[in-house]
Amino acid sequence: MSDQKTIVLKIKRRADQESPAYWEEFEIPYRPAMNVISCLMEIRKNPVTRDGKATSAPVWEMNCLENVCGSCTMLMNGKVGQSCATLVDNLTQPISLEPMSKFPTIKDLAVDRSRMFANLKKIRAWIPIDGTYDLGPGPRIAERDRQEAYEFARCMTCGSCLEACPQVSEHSNFIGPAAIGQVRLFNSHPTGAMTKEERLEAISGADGVTSCGNAQNCVKACPKQIPLTEAIAEMNRDVTLYKFKQFFRGK
Amino acid sequence: MVTVASNTKPKVIVVGGGLAGLMTTIQIAEAGVPVDLFSFVPVKRSHSVCAQGGINGAVNTKGEGDSPYEHLDDTIYGGDFLANQSPVKHMCDHAPGIINLLDRMGVMFNRTGEGLLDFRRFGGTQYHRTAYAGATTGQQLLYALDEQTRRHEVEGKVVKHEFWEFLGIVKDDDGACKGIIAQDLRTMMIQEFRADAVVLATGGPGIIYNRSTNSVMNTGTAASAVYQQGAKYANGEFIQVHPTAIPGMDKLRLMSESARGEGGRVWVPRTPGDKRRGEAIPEAERFYFLEEKYPAYGNLVPRDIATREIFAMCVDEKMGVFGENQVYLDLTHLDKKQIDIKLGGILEIYEKFIGEDPRTTPMRIFPAVHYSMGGLWVDFVKDNTSGGLVVGDPRNQMTNIMGLYAVGECEYQYHGANRLGANSLLSCLTAGQMTGPGVATYVKHLPKSVDDLPASLFEREKKVRQVQYEKLAASVGTENPYKLHEELGDVMTANVTVVRYNDRLKATDAKIQELQERVERVSIADNSSWTNQLIPFTRQLKNMLHLSRAVTLGALARDESRGAHYKPDFPKRDDARFLKSTIAEWTSDGPKLSYEDVDTSLIKPRLRNYAAEKNESETAAPEAESVKEKLVVSTNTSHGTNGANGKESFGTGLTGATRQEMQIAAGADANGSGDQLSTRPPEARRDSPYSLGAKEEIRIADDNWLTGANDAADADPAKASNPVSVEGEKLVSTR
Numbered sequence: 001m002s003d004q005k006t007i008v009l010k011i012k013r014r015a016d017q018e019s020p021a022y023w024e025e026f027e028i029p030y031r032p033a034m035n036v037i038s039c040l041m042e043i044r045k046n047p048v049t050r051d052g053k054a055t056s057a058p059v060w061e062m063n064c065l066e067n068v069c070g071s072c073t074m075l076m077n078g079k080v081g082q083s084c085a086t087l088v089d090n091l092t093q094p095i096s097l098e099p100m101s102k103f104p105t106i107k108d109l110a111v112d113r114s115r116m117f118a119n120l121k122k123i124r125a126w127i128p129i130d131g132t133y134d135l136g137p138g139p140r141i142a143e144r145d146r147q148e149a150y151e152f153a154r155c156m157t158c159g160s161c162l163e164a165c166p167q168v169s170e171h172s173n174f175i176g177p178a179a180i181g182q183v184r185l186f187n188s189h190p191t192g193a194m195t196k197e198e199r200l201e202a203i204s205g206a207d208g209v210t211s212c213g214n215a216q217n218c219v220k221a222c223p224k225q226i227p228l229t230e231a232i233a234e235m236n237r238d239v240t241l242y243k244f245k246q247f248f249r250g251k
Numbered sequence: 252m253v254t255v256a257s258n259t260k261p262k263v264i265v266v267g268g269g270l271a272g273l274m275t276t277i278q279i280a281e282a283g284v285p286v287d288l289f290s291f292v293p294v295k296r297s298h299s300v301c302a303q304g305g306i307n308g309a310v311n312t313k314g315e316g317d318s319p320y321e322h323l324d325d326t327i328y329g330g331d332f333l334a335n336q337s338p339v340k341h342m343c344d345h346a347p348g349i350i351n352l353l354d355r356m357g358v359m360f361n362r363t364g365e366g367l368l369d370f371r372r373f374g375g376t377q378y379h380r381t382a383y384a385g386a387t388t389g390q391q392l393l394y395a396l397d398e399q400t401r402r403h404e405v406e407g408k409v410v411k412h413e414f415w416e417f418l419g420i421v422k423d424d425d426g427a428c429k430g431i432i433a434q435d436l437r438t439m440m441i442q443e444f445r446a447d448a449v450v451l452a453t454g455g456p457g458i459i460y461n462r463s464t465n466s467v468m469n470t471g472t473a474a475s476a477v478y479q480q481g482a483k484y485a486n487g488e489f490i491q492v493h494p495t496a497i498p499g500m501d502k503l504r505l506m507s508e509s510a511r512g513e514g515g516r517v518w519v520p521r522t523p524g525d526k527r528r529g530e531a532i533p534e535a536e537r538f539y540f541l542e543e544k545y546p547a548y549g550n551l552v553p554r555d556i557a558t559r560e561i562f563a564m565c566v567d568e569k570m571g572v573f574g575e576n577q578v579y580l581d582l583t584h585l586d587k588k589q590i591d592i593k594l595g596g597i598l599e600i601y602e603k604f605i606g607e608d609p610r611t612t613p614m615r616i617f618p619a620v621h622y623s624m625g626g627l628w629v630d631f632v633k634d635n636t637s638g639g640l641v642v643g644d645p646r647n648q649m650t651n652i653m654g655l656y657a658v659g660e661c662e663y664q665y666h667g668a669n670r671l672g673a674n675s676l677l678s679c680l681t682a683g684q685m686t687g688p689g690v691a692t693y694v695k696h697l698p699k700s701v702d703d704l705p706a707s708l709f710e711r712e713k714k715v716r717q718v719q720y721e722k723l724a725a726s727v728g729t730e731n732p733y734k735l736h737e738e739l740g741d742v743m744t745a746n747v748t749v750v751r752y753n754d755r756l757k758a759t760d761a762k763i764q765e766l767q768e769r770v771e772r773v774s775i776a777d778n779s780s781w782t783n784q785l786i787p788f789t790r791q792l793k794n795m796l797h798l799s800r801a802v803t804l805g806a807l808a809r810d811e812s813r814g815a816h817y818k819p820d821f822p823k824r825d826d827a828r829f830l831k832s833t834i835a836e837w838t839s840d841g842p843k844l845s846y847e848d849v850d851t852s853l854i855k856p857r858l859r860n861y862a863a864e865k866n867e868s869e870t871a872a873p874e875a876e877s878v879k880e881k882l883v884v885s886t887n888t889s890h891g892t893n894g895a896n897g898k899e900s901f902g903t904g905l906t907g908a909t910r911q912e913m914q915i916a917a918g919a920d921a922n923g924s925g926d927q928l929s930t931r932p933p934e935a936r937r938d939s940p941y942s943l944g945a946k947e948e949i950r951i952a953d954d955n956w957l958t959g960a961n962d963a964a965d966a967d968p969a970k971a972s973n974p975v976s977v978e979g980e981k982l983v984s985t986r
Contacts, residue, residue, distance in 0.1 A: 038501040045733045056777035063466045065502040069296040107782040127357035128397035138354035140366030150359040229298050
């Protein structure tokens with residue numbers, strides 16, 4: 001391997017949430033256009049550390065490998081992103097790989113993002129259709145509005161925005177930018193708008209939209225460039241209005 | 252402790268949370284039957300997210316006179332007449348309704364100026380029939396169903412089991428499916444789950460080719476598990492190789508057919524090896540080969556044809572861009588703002604992974620394994636009035652195992668020998684929509700509940716799976732399962748994709764059997780009992796090997812060319828012998844093959860010719876008359892209506908000699924097919940670098956476009972000289 005170009009990776013290992021973390025280094029042959037996942041795939045074919053010690057292959061999550069499923073999010077050289085869409089050529093070596101820090105570690109690079117899905121339940125992130133029987137076409141939507149909504153509809157619940165957000169931690173229950181973006185999405189749909197108060201209510205508490213500290217990290221971290229800060233601003237306004245109306249209705 | 256849906260009423264298990272699984276789940280829940288939903292991943296991350304271009308439905312909003320009948324005809328014709336026609340009619344008839352439903356669920360489909368759904372062109376049709384949401388339609392449809400499922404979950408009708416792996420079904424003493432054994436992929440606990448019916452919606456087996464356009468979990472492991480438990484596997488040899496993907500070491504990433512639907516053009520420089528960048532080559536020096544050869548459909552010929560043409564252009568004609576296995580897919584002449592709106596998702600993928608802007612530089616692409624037309628055999632019940640299906644009949648989508656259903660890519664019945672683009676999302680959704688009520692009817696009418704069955708039945712099956720796992724965990728050896736998988740993928744990709752030769756298929760089967768021996772000697776470097784990924788992967792690999800044999804031997808036995816299955820030594824479609832579905836049944840000695848008639852009750856088979864308008868090719872149909880007359884199609888062959896009796900077996904008693912004679916006879920009849928790969932005689936194609944070398948020395952092709960590796964691997968010649976045959980005794984009827 002000496003006269004061959006190689007890639008050195010430092011991977012943070014952890015047997016489970018209760019166990020201490022430790023680092024292992026790996027060295028693999030370089031190939032052009034490699035992404036981080038193909039490095040991990042290379043390691044699992046021969047799980048031996050850089051100093052020749054046999055070990056187990058690191059555990060990580062992946063599925064689509066083209067940046068639409070959201071599975072493979074991790075920290076690469078300290079920066080959050082999808083390991084499928086992160087090319088080795090764009091990283092300085094040694095490349096450090098760590099699990100996201102804002103979620104409980106399952107094992108090695110895999111984390112538990114179930115709270116994100118729980119939040120989608122909390123904000124009632126669906127269109128309340130009457131049923132799946134044939135009721136003809138849906139409401140007409142202007143293409144301009146459709147394009148705006150589509151941006152939010154691309155959220156893959158990857159966790160990048162929560163990882164980047166200073167207000168999110170294991171000790172805070174801030175619902176986070178992703179869910180607020182989904183409130184924006186469903187509340188702007190003609191049918192979804194009919195129950196928008198339910199969603200506003202869900203983000204109106206102490207853990208809701210008002211917990212945003214306006215650091216604007218989320219929008220920079222989002223791999224889909226979803227305008228999360230716009231959604232937060234809009235939802236903040238809508239929640240205020242909603243609360244105001246409630247106050248005058250004596251609720 | 253795992254919570255399980257109510258055990259006092261009938262209950263159903265759905266395995267797989269892609270489009271088909273979620274649609275089925277929603278329908279069953281809506282029918283008032285609780286559902287336990289199992290998935291490897293949070294269902295929002297299922298492989299359906301990778302579908303890009305759109306979903307077909309003859310909504311006819313462009314004043315073109317499109318209709319569900321045209322959609323049916325395009326689908327049957329595109330599938331080279333191998334699909335059973337009644338289910339396809341059901342699918343096409345219900346397509347507009349399903350698009351409306353997803354629209355109501357909030358899918359952000361692109362719109363027209365009036366705020367109506369927009370439709371675009373796709374392959375194999377001349378109508379604007381494809382509804383789309385940018386170029387991430389699959390993701391958008393899946394999210395809508397994920398949201399509706401979550402709503403049912405909140406209402407207590409659905410219990411999700413995510414990060415669980417399906418290991419197998421539990422059958423009662425009558426052979427009916429009464430539950431599953433599954434493993435929690437975090438705690439590694441293996442557990443039994445009772446159900447009155449089980450629906451598999453577990454997707455395709457693309458990962459048997461290692462690198463494909465598929466997600467990594469598409470190993471076909473669940474389909475293989477039930478195949479080994481007695482479920483029939485049909486048309487396994489029909490694997491779609493998508494014409495346009497970008498190579499990568501870990502994955503071959505799809506560049507949607509919608510790129511061509513929106514006007515993208517495929518070309519190569521007229522001068523082989525032209526060193527100029529694509530954008531610098533003047534129009535007159537570009538060879539738009541699809542447009543020249545297929546004036547009627549141009550770049551939108553069906554995938555099997557586009558793939559063979561691109562393949563021939565690179566491999567045979569050596570006309571690939573920069574002398575490599577790649578052609579241009581060019582969008583640079585299109586309006587940049589419009590393609591951002593309509594194709595944004597794929598432009599983003601190309602930019603991220605290749606680092607070039609496809610708005611200004613022609614993309615470089617090559618075919619990649621994409622989809623399995625074949626899958627678990629399922630039943631259907633034809634409605635003789637409509638020609639479609641009897642909706643709500645519990646036999647629709649049921650496998651040959653009572654109470655076990657299959658929907659989506661894991662089953663075989665909608666796409667024949669070649670799937671048209673944007674029909675897969677549709678088949679997942681319409682099948683799921685139909686299966687839900689059928690399953691609900693089935694479980695509500697069962698004479699006794701699964702809860703009346705003795706615990707020993709489930710304990711026994713759980714024990715089998717536990718022992719299997721523990722044996723694997725204790726495995727000692729030198730083989731690495733990921734390396735074995737790579738070997739499998741290399742040999743399958745080289746020999747069981749675009750161009751197929753019998754000697755190489757035999758060698759492939761020998762190689763698979765060698766891998767089956769070697770997988771028994773894997774080194775399990777990690778036998779931890781928390782979130783172990785190695786042991787489940789090894790288990791999946793074993794299942795992949797079983798399925799790979801069914802695919803390979805199905806291809807070996809089918810001595811004709813039809814849709815995606817192309818053999819230069821048998822370049823014609825042979826309706827007399829092979830207008831049949833291949834049925835593989837698992838035995839410990841390998842797959843046992845038989846054949847079943849195809850339902851051609853609605854559209855008479857005719858030869859495909861995409862160089863001409865479809866109507867013109869219809870007038871060419873008389874040429875095929877002589878072939879057609881030989882067909883042995885009973886008027887009563889609808890699957891369910893007459894149970895198994897209406898189906899005639901094909902393979903019984905055919906000797907090798909008879910088969911050869913039939914081939915010769917049919918070869919003389921079936922001529923003029925417009926979708927032939929090249930004008931070269933078959934022998935000239937023998938030594939193409941893509942497929943294997945000389946007969947004596949079997950080599951795996953140096954196809955670095957697909958494998959990402961430059962090193963060719965040798966198959967074991969000893970194995971190659973002793974291939975497993977499917978001739979004679981193996982080719983027997985099941986009835």
